[in-house]
Amino acid sequence: DAGVIQSPRHEVTEMGQEVTLRCKPISGHDYLFWYRQTMMRGLELLIYFNNNVPIDDSGMPEDRFSAKMPNASFSTLKIQPSEPRDSAVYFCASSLNKRGLAGVLSTGELFFGEGSRLTVL
């Protein structure tokens, strides 16, 4: 597998413009996560999906941010309108959660994409 694929790798845009970041998770993984990384705030969880359904979007900063996962192989994170404070590296990650011997699901390794570096001028 090619791993988690994100696009674009770099995006420079002007304040007020719409930005769409894309992610293709590892095939067969049932969880997809969007994280944002900045020097000041580190790695912040924005939202995550299980089997294409959003589970927790409490990390989404405000209504300007939205995320979708229309199918198991594709997700988007959209910012509209963008602002300079949105400048960051946005990581998508996926995982496959495993059932142990006792039948209990446990958290699996997160596989991160290369990230999308967003600069809003």
Next chain:
Amino acid sequence: GENVEQHPSTLSVQEGDSAVIKCTYSDSASNYFPWYKQELGKRPQLIIDIRSNVGEKKDQRIAVTLNKTAKHFSLHITETQPEDSAVYFCAASQRGRRALTFGSGTRLQVQP
């Protein structure tokens, strides 16, 4: 929600020395504690993890210890090498929740 604190923020050691990074977590329901390494300009990658039913785990030069009572866990790197230079993140996952809450990161520099 979960809160993970990580110390120190920077760590410089001589090649061959040991390095220790410490994290504390707030939610006693957390049961999964991975460590990720991020090289400059690259993605975070898992290097070792531990679950709450285990107190220590070792993989070659790296080891992780967990103290559930005190709610802290640590990463130990022995015989450090220049290629160990990177930012290391600890993380915690609450029982029933698959997302990770990350610490603020430790920049480790190994001087040759």
